[in-house]
Amino acid sequence: MPVRVAVGVIATGLSVGVAATLVTELLHLIQHLAYGYTDETFLLGVEHADPLRRVLAPTLGLGLAGLAWMWLRRRRLPQVSEACGPKARRLPLGRTTADALLQILAVGTGASIGRERAPRQIGAALASVLSSVLGIGRDTRRRLVIAGAGAGLAVVYNVPLSGVIFGAEVLAGGFGLSGLAIFVPVSLVAVAVSWPVLGMNSVYQLPAGDLDATTLIWALAAAPLCALVGAGFDRLVRWCGRWRPQPTWRLPVATALAGLAVGVAAIWWPSLPGNGKGIVQLGLAGGATALTFALLLVLKPVATAVTAGSGVDGGFLTPALGTGAALGAAVAMAGLSAGQNWPVATFTLIAAVGVLAATQRAPWFAAVFGWELARPSIAMLGVLVVVAWGTALIARRLPWTAQAAPKAEPKQ
CATH class of the missing domain: 1.10.3080.10 (Clc chloride channel)
Incomplete structure (x- = not known):
């Protein structure tokens, strides 16, 4: 060099x-x-x-x-x-x-x-x-x-x-x-x-636990679900991005209204504001009902698309993680309500990585990013790689994902 x-x-x-x-x-x-x-x-x-x-x-x-x-x-x-x-x-x-x-x-x-x-x-x-x-x-x-x-x-x-x-x-x-x-x-x-x-601590804390058959089955079942959710996230963000205002008086009005919408929703769903970290934390802790996570699964991409469409710049990595976390936690909490002993934190992390892989078309990054954020076992990294690649491959074949996904940044 x-x-x-x-x-x-x-x-x-x-x-x-x-x-x-x-x-x-x-x-x-x-x-x-x-x-x-x-x-x-x-x-x-x-x-x-x-x-x-x-x-x-x-x-x-x-x-x-x-x-x-x-x-x-x-x-x-x-x-x-x-x-x-x-x-x-x-x-x-x-x-x-x-x-x-x-x-x-x-x-x-x-x-x-x-x-x-x-x-x-x-x-x-x-x-x-x-x-x-x-x-x-x-x-x-x-x-x-x-x-x-x-x-x-x-x-x-x-x-x-x-x-x-x-x-x-x-x-x-x-x-x-x-x-x-x-x-x-x-x-x-x-x-x-x-x-x-x-500091050197990981962003999230994943409860210790061994991989079991339930986790492996969920890893396989999650891929198509995550692909669908990720494709919907992409499509919604792209559609709202078409309405981004020019740098006139409409821009601050639109961003303030987007903030107002998120703020009103936060009265009932305080994990909605911010980049999605709150939803991931809530999912890893199993801190809400299946219905709440199901609502967040819809609200987070809607809030992100509205925010971006109003003219606010920012990333889509962690909102996609939060959306996926809501999916995994909703499924796990529904299973617990039905008497199944499904590991909520593991379901949450797997689905979060899957949706990120679908939105970014970057399975290696999605798997390693999810693994480093929570630092589970090396064996879990292998599961995350499988989920990320499976989701990304399915997402590429969905008929309404022919356009490129919103990656690191939207166009102005």
Whole structure:
């Protein structure tokens, strides 16, 4: 590896690690201020907030973000996908960071959208700027930008392997050795930088348990269900995306109304606001009835599609996970009500990975991402790989999924 490339790899890893850590801390601060809690999780914070606060937080937060986006979008902002493409377009650090911070404001105040796009944008922009400063060629610059985007994702969820695979499978479109030689060290350095502040714990805690016949049967049965749910999620997001307003006065009005809708729904379903983490936590804990999870299975994709369609930018990874978690938990809780001893947490994780694989068309990433988020056994990783690949293959053959799914980011 040439010296300037090695310097770029180390500098990208360090800078993305610091930036993504700061973004994560900013998100937590906004959540605490918006919902008035301190040491609790976001789900508990929303649950303990009074109804008025549940409504006002997303309404005001998304309205303010919409006002700022109305100004920011008067000039087109290049997308991460363009910087990762063959032309390796440069990303403006200032405007890209501003857009990412507005996403954090929206998610922190309760927008039903993923938070992972913001650190990916900042990571890609930092890599783009560093590559230009170091005079790195276009092909290597493209790999560094992909590595920076993957590392941003890796830091906020403490998933270093997933950051590498996301870069390779989703952004680069393959697992070439020349790319992996850059993706791996950048992701590892970035995540290691975040550990003193964000810690080394997994995002979710999965109860210990051995794989049994019920789990294996559910893994096979879940694939077609997850494919259908994922395809419906995609179709709904694409349809609502057609109505995204231009940067006029309609944009802040639309985002505020989307926040109002999510806030009103949060009075009855406090796990609905945010990126979907609350639904996954609720499912892993078996903390609601089968009917509640069935309603969340419908409400989460609807809320995400409405939010994105109003003009709010953000990711779709964790909303898809939350939707899948609702599916798995609904089935497991229904089984428990019928006298079956079905493991709710395992059903939840399997379905979450399946729906993510269907929406992203990235089975390797979906399986490893789900595994790193909860860190179950290696045997469970094998089950998740089977579910992810089975779901992705079925989803590709569904007649209404001929168009590309909404991947890392929607088009403006």
